[in-house]
Amino acid sequence: VIDQIRLWEMERNRLQASEGHLYEQFRCQADYDNVLRYAQTLGVVLWSNARKCMFVVTEVGHQQVRAFIQKRIAQRK
Amino acid sequence: MVKVIKGVLLQCDPTVKQVILNLDERDHFIIEDLDETHVFVEASCVEKVKKSLEDLLEENTYKFESQPPNNKD
Numbered sequence: 422v423i424d425q426i427r428l429w430e431m432e433r434n435r436l437q438a439s440e441g442h443l444y445e446q447f448r449c450q451a452d453y454d455n456v457l458r459y460a461q462t463l464g465v466v467l468w469s470n471a472r473k474c475m476f477v478v479t480e481v482g483h484q485q486v487r488a489f490i491q492k493r494i495a496q497r498k
Numbered sequence: 499m500v501k502v503i504k505g506v507l508l509q510c511d512p513t514v515k516q517v518i519l520n521l522d523e524r525d526h527f528i529i530e531d532l533d534e535t536h537v538f539v540e541a542s543c544v545e546k547v548k549k550s551l552e553d554l555l556e557e558n559t560y561k562f563e564s565q566p567p568n569n570k571d
Contacts, residue, residue: 436551437509443530443538446501456500467507468536475530477507477538490500 441467442483445475455493460486505529506541514551521550 447453453474460466465482469475478486508518512534519537522528527543539547 435510435514435555436548438544438548439507439509440541441505441507443503443505443507444500445503445530448500452500468509468532470533473532475532477532483502487502 439467440480441477442480442486443475443477444486445473447474450474456486456490459489503529503538504541505538506544507532508537508539508544508547509535510537511535517551517554518547521547 444456447456453471453476457466457469457476460476460478460482463482463485465478465486466476467479468477510518515535515537518528518539519531525543525546527540527547528537529540530538532538
């Protein structure tokens with residue numbers, strides 16, 4: 422019976438939803454690597470894929486990552 | 499330089515993901531199909547997806563749940 426309850430619980434928990442922001446269409450691999458590395462040091466990355474050059478950060482992390490990108494863009498000018 | 503989209507990350511097993519893809523054919527709420535176990539969707543659809551999934555699981559477990567409780571030792 423315990424196994425059955427565990428199975429049932431697993432089925433119930435099959436879907437996990439977390440609010441976040443998807444980052445995509447980076448200008449180049451280096452930009453992607455750089456921003457992802459920053460987000461990783463903050464510990465806010467929910468998902469990432471180097472091949473697609475995309476990652477998802479948490480709601481909280483988004484503010485900081487956005488600020489980081491804006492700073493980088495400003496520095497470039 | 500980069501595009502940012504607000505939404506909800508759904509993590510699930512491949513079977514559930516297939517169900518989500520099927521639901522999307524009707525409502526189109528998927529923003530990005532990320533990989534085998536992740537999809538990025540519009541926040542407004544999450545409750546509906548959860549409900550649909552719940553209903554499906556309910557159907558599957560109905561027989562088990564409706565069995566009389568085991569006799570106590």
